[in-house]
Amino acid sequence: MKIKKIIPIFIVFGAGIFASLPLFRLGFLPTHDGEYHIIRFFEFEKMLRNGILFPRWAPGLNSDYGIPLFNFFYPFPNYAGNLFHSLGWSLPDAFKLSLATGYIAAGVFCFLWLRKFFHPIAAITGTIVFSYVPYWFVSLYVRGSIGEIFAISFLMLTLTAIEWRWGKIVSIGIAGIIVSHNILSIFFLPIVTVYLFIRNKGYIQTIVVGIGLSSYFWLPALAERNFVVGLNVVNFKDYFPQLYQLLVPSWGTDFSGTSTGNEMSPQIGLVPLVVIFLSIFSILKNKGGEIERLAKYFFVLVILSFFLMQEISLPLWRLIPVLSFLQYPWRLLSVFLPVVAFLAAYLSFQIKNMWFSVILIFAAVFLSYSYTRPVTYAPRSDEYYLTRPNFTDGTSSLGNSFSTHWSDWKKERAKEKIEIINGSAQVSNVETKPTDYRFSVLAGTASTIAVNTLYYPGWIVQVDSISVSIDYEKDGTIKFLVPSGNHVVRVYFGETPLRILADFISLLSLFWIIRSAILEKVYEHRNRYHANAQRT
Numbered sequence: 255m256k257i258k259k260i261i262p263i264f265i266v267f268g269a270g271i272f273a274s275l276p277l278f279r280l281g282f283l284p285t286h287d288g289e290y291h292i293i294r295f296f297e298f299e300k301m302l303r304n305g306i307l308f309p310r311w312a313p314g315l316n317s318d319y320g321i322p323l324f325n326f327f328y329p330f331p332n333y334a335g336n337l338f339h340s341l342g343w344s345l346p347d348a349f350k351l352s353l354a355t356g357y358i359a360a361g362v363f364c365f366l367w368l369r370k371f372f373h374p375i376a377a378i379t380g381t382i383v384f385s386y387v388p389y390w391f392v393s394l395y396v397r398g399s400i401g402e403i404f405a406i407s408f409l410m411l412t413l414t415a416i417e418w419r420w421g422k423i424v425s426i427g428i429a430g431i432i433v434s435h436n437i438l439s440i441f442f443l444p445i446v447t448v449y450l451f452i453r454n455k456g457y458i459q460t461i462v463v464g465i466g467l468s469s470y471f472w473l474p475a476l477a478e479r480n481f482v483v484g485l486n487v488v489n490f491k492d493y494f495p496q497l498y499q500l501l502v503p504s505w506g507t508d509f510s511g512t513s514t515g516n517e518m519s520p521q522i523g524l525v526p527l528v529v530i531f532l533s534i535f536s537i538l539k540n541k542g543g544e545i546e547r548l549a550k551y552f553f554v555l556v557i558l559s560f561f562l563m564q565e566i567s568l569p570l571w572r573l574i575p576v577l578s579f580l581q582y583p584w585r586l587l588s589v590f591l592p593v594v595a596f597l598a599a600y601l602s603f604q605i606k607n608m609w610f611s612v613i614l615i616f617a618a619v620f621l622s623y624s625y626t627r628p629v630t631y632a633p634r635s636d637e638y639y640l641t642r643p644n645f646t647d648g649t650s651s652l653g654n655s656f657s658t659h660w661s662d663w664k665k666e667r668a669k670e671k672i673e674i675i676n677g678s679a680q681v682s683n684v685e686t687k688p689t690d691y692r693f694s695v696l697a698g699t700a701s702t703i704a705v706n707t708l709y710y711p712g713w714i715v716q717v718d719s720i721s722v723s724i725d726y727e728k729d730g731t732i733k734f735l736v737p738s739g740n741h742v743v744r745v746y747f748g749e750t751p752l753r754i755l756a757d758f759i760s761l762l763s764l765f766w767i768i769r770s771a772i773l774e775k776v777y778e779h780r781n782r783y784h785a786n787a788q789r790t
Contacts, residue, residue, distance in 0.1 A: 262365060262369075262374045262377065262378050263362065263365065265378055265382075266361050266362060266364070266365045266378060266381045266382065266385070267358065267361070267362060269361065269381070269382045269385050269386075269619070270357060270358035270361040270362070270385055271358065272619075272626075273357070273385060273386065273390070273391070273622075273626045274353070274354040274357050274358060274394070274626075275626075276395070276626070276627065276628055276630060277350040277351065277353055277354040277394070278350075278351075278354065279630070280633050281630035281631060281632065281633055282346055282630070282631040282632065282633060282634045283350065283395060283398070283628055283629075283630060283631075284507075284629060284631060285395065285396060285397055285398025286396065286397045286398060286399075286509060286518075287397055287398045287399055287400070288346075288349060288398035289639065289645065290650050290651075291331065291335065291349055291398065291400055292345045292346055292349055292639050292645075293315070293639055293645045293646065293648075293650050294312070294323070294324075294327065294332060294650055295332055295335040295336060295339060295345050295348060295349065296314075296345060296636075296639070296640065297309075297312040297313065297314055297315055297323070297324075297650075298312075298324060298329075298332035298333075298335075298336060299336045299339065299340075300313060300314065300688045301313070301324070301688055301689070302336060304687050304688050304689075304690075306688075306689070308329075308470055308471075308757070309324045309329070309332075310322060310324050310325040310474070310712070310747075310753075311323070311324065311325070311688070311689050311710075311747050312324060312650070313688035313689055313707075314646060314688075315646070315647070315648065315649055315650055316647070316648070316649050316657070316663060316664050316708065317647040317663075317664040317665065317666060317667045317668075318647070318667050318668070318671075318706070319661075319664045319668070319706060319707055319708045319731065320689075320707050320708050321649050321650075321651075321656050321657065321658075321708060322478075322481075322482065322656060322658070322708075322710045323649070323650060323651065323656050325474055325475060325478065326475045326478075326479070326482065326656055327651070327656070328401045328432075328433055328434055328435050328436050328471075329433050329471060330401075330404055330430065330433040330434040331352060331400040331401050331404055331434065334352040334355065334356070334400075334404070335348045335349055335352045335400075336348070338351045338352060344634075344635055344636050345636045345639065346633070346634050346635075346636075346639075349398075349400065352400055352404075353394055353398070353400055353403055356400065356403035356404040356406075356407045357385075357390065357394060357403055357407070359407045359410075359411075360384075360385075360403070360406050360407040360410045360591075361381055361384065361385045363407065363410035363411045363413075363414045364380070364381045364384050364385070364410045364414075364592070364595050365377050365378065365381040366414045366418070367410060367413045367414040367417055367595075368380045368381060368595060368596065368599045370414075370417035370418065371417075371545055371548075371596075371599065371600075371603075372599045372600070372602070372603045373603065375602060375608065375611050376599045376600075376602035376603040376611070377599055378611075378615075379598055379599055379602040379611040379614055379615055380595045380596060380597075380598040380599025380600075380602065381595060381599075382615045382618055382619065383525060383526070383529065383594060383595065383598035383614060383615070383618045384591055384592070384594060384595030384598070386525070386618040386619055386621075386622040387522075387523050387525075387526055387590060387591055387594055387618075387622075388503075388519060388521050388522075388523040388622055388625055389520075389521075389522075389523070389587040389588065389590065389591065390591070391622065391625035391626055391628075392518055392519060392520075392587075392625075393588075394628075395625070395626070395628035396506075396507050396518045396519075396628075397518070401434055401435035401438075402435050402438060402585075402588060404430070404434035404435065405430075405431050405434040405435035405438040405439065405442065405588075406438075406588055406591055407430075407434075408427050408428075408430030408431045408434055409427070409431055409442050409445075409446070409592065410592065411423065411426075411427040411430065412424055412427030412428060412430075412431065412446055413446070413449065413592065415427055416446075416449065416450060416453055416454060416457060417453070419454070421457055421460050421770070422460075422767045422770060422771055424457055424460040424461075424464065425460045425461075425463040425464040425467060425763070425767055426464065426467070426767070427464065428443070428446065428460065428461055428463075428464025428465060428467075428468075429464045429465070429467035429468040429763075431443065431446075431464075432464075432465070432468040432471065432472055433468050433471050436471070436472060436475065437579055437580060437581065437585070438585065438588060440576060440577075440579055440580060441580065441586065441588075441589065443461070443465075445555065445589070446461065447461060448551065449551070452547060452548065452551060453548075463763050463766055463767065464763075466759050466760065466762065466763035466766075467760055467763040467764060467767070468760065469756045469759040469760050469763070470753075470756045470757045470759070470760040471756075473752070473753075473755075473756035473759070474750075474752060474753045474756055477752050478711065478752075480659070481658055481659055481710065481711060482655065482656050482657060482658055482659065483653070483654060483655050483656070483657045483658075483659070483662075484653075484655050487652055487653035487655045488581040488582065488652070490571065490577075490578050490580065490581055490582065490583060491565075491568065491571075492511055493510055493511055493581070493582045493583055493584060494563065494564060494565040494568075494583050494584075495510075495520040495563055495583065495584045497564065499519070499520050499521065500520060500521060500522050500560070500563065501521070501522065501527065502521065503519075503521050503523070503524060503621070504519045504521060505519050505624070505625060506518050506519055507629070510582065510584065520563075520584040520587060522587065522590060523621070523622070524617075524621055525614065525617050525618045525621060525622075526590060526594040528617075529594055529597050529598045529601060529614070530553070530556055530593075530594070530597060532601055533549060533553065533597040533600060533601055534553070536549075536600065536601055536604045536605075537549050537550055537553065540604065545600065545603075548596065549596065549597060549600050552592070552593040552596050552597060553593075553597070555589055555593050556589075556590065556593050559586040559587075559589040559590065562577070562583060562586055563583045563584060563586050563587075567583075571583075598614060601614075602614065647665075647667065648663070649663055658708055658709070658710055658730055660708075660709060660726050660727065660729075660730035661708055661709075661729055661730020661731065664708075668706035670706070671684075671686065671691070671705065671706050671707075672684065672691070672693060672703065672704070672705055672706070673703070673704045673706065674701055674702070674703060674704075675701075675702040675703065675704050675733060676701065676702050677697060677698075677699045677700055677701025677702060677736075678697065678698035678699045678701060679695050679696060679697035679698065679699075679701035679703070679736065680695070680696045680697075681693050681694070681695055681703075682694045682696070689746060689747035690744070690745075690746040690747070691705060691707075691743075691744070691745045691746070692742070692743070692744050692745075693742075693743055694740070694741070694742055694743070695717075695736050695740075695741045695742075695743055696739075696740050696741075697736050697737065697738045697739060697740075697741065698738060699738050700735060700736070700737050700738055701735070701736050701738075702725075702733055702734070702735055702736075703733065703734055703735075703736055703743070704731060704732065704733045705731070705732040705733075705745050706731055706732075707731060707732055707745075708730050708731060708732075709724060709726030709730055709731060709732050710747075711750050712747050712748055712749060712750050712753070713732060713745065713746070713747050713748075714744075714745070714746055714747075714748055715732065715734045715743070715744075715745050716743065716744045716745075716746075717734070717736055717737075717741050717742075717743055718741050718742055719742075719744075722734050722735065723735075732745060
């Protein structure tokens, strides 16, 4: 019996491995975002190695002036990438393995979710159709959108946890969605909330805990968004896919909105379209039970997502400004993934014909097979990225969106990290860490010192352990006055009161999860003890 339960897991795991084989081979995969992520992994690792577990600053980017990249950029993929890098893989390979992990995990979670509703054949059918929706391979092999991959994986974990009644895991899943891709969470959180109202209203508080658990990231990002150039430098109106692009199969590797004839594909996919179409008849034919109610909910999600991807929905986008943060309307193709999974399993369950499931699985794999074989270049080492200024000196952000309001992108490196701007002074005993500089100043007269790092709220300057004011208005870098004499100076990046509050909320939420888990075990043990006592 145990072997029979494990075999379906191996089947869906194998289907995921087959589709992600290029990620396990030697060679570099060219994607839209991949090289951005590689340099982010490296900067994130600098902070982790210096004992900063929740990085907000990327010290080496922006021509070594630093930038508050990780205060706004979703952190979870960086933790995953650094895990693989710490185990010995190169940064490019760590990126590929992280992509594969998120994708394969999503398939396993999908099966566990569907298995609570349907028999193994139907659950396998829904999972494989889910795993071969074309949008997966746009994200994996064209865009390299590791954040979206993990966000979808956490969405599937959350749906699984709801059905298996793992309340604490629901909270972790919600937090995982937010810290994996804060943009997709704008749409995924309402989807999960409605799902909970349908399936288990008692778990609504787990969403609040999950949001609280991730508050260390999203709360400062929202509160401090006015300190940077802008979190939304993309005009969503330019990226509505045409109707034929959604319905007609195509493939390309260029950015969306290009006119090269090789534009990336926003297709829904032939098999998902067939599944959605056939499910209409099945839903109308069958009486309204719990499964039919969920099928109707997912069908409504399909209609809503399809509508929002059309330019005709522009008035709604203007009416709900938060939608503009999605940046690309075709991102809503991610919603089709769990929807198609459920509807495919639902059809297999209702039709009760083994051959229907086999044909559906074969069609899903066959029609998407060519999308799972991307172009592969020669392998690239870490040095390829870490020795090229076009990677190390940029801001690793579209349109330099994380540059501060006080300074644009610094195109050239400073000659010295610490400089004397005016006065008579000497600097010695310099000790530097990514976000902590310590040095001595011997000043003959009052002198202005410059540390060639961008100012951002959280930077503190102390002269002889006393905080002094920072002048950053001229060019956005840190400048301060040192009086005459011999002084010890420390310049470091710390948490603001708001960030401390956000950190406290996250810790409080984590404490609630741990406390609930412990109490649950205590009650379980106590009930088992009383039950045994009554028997004896």
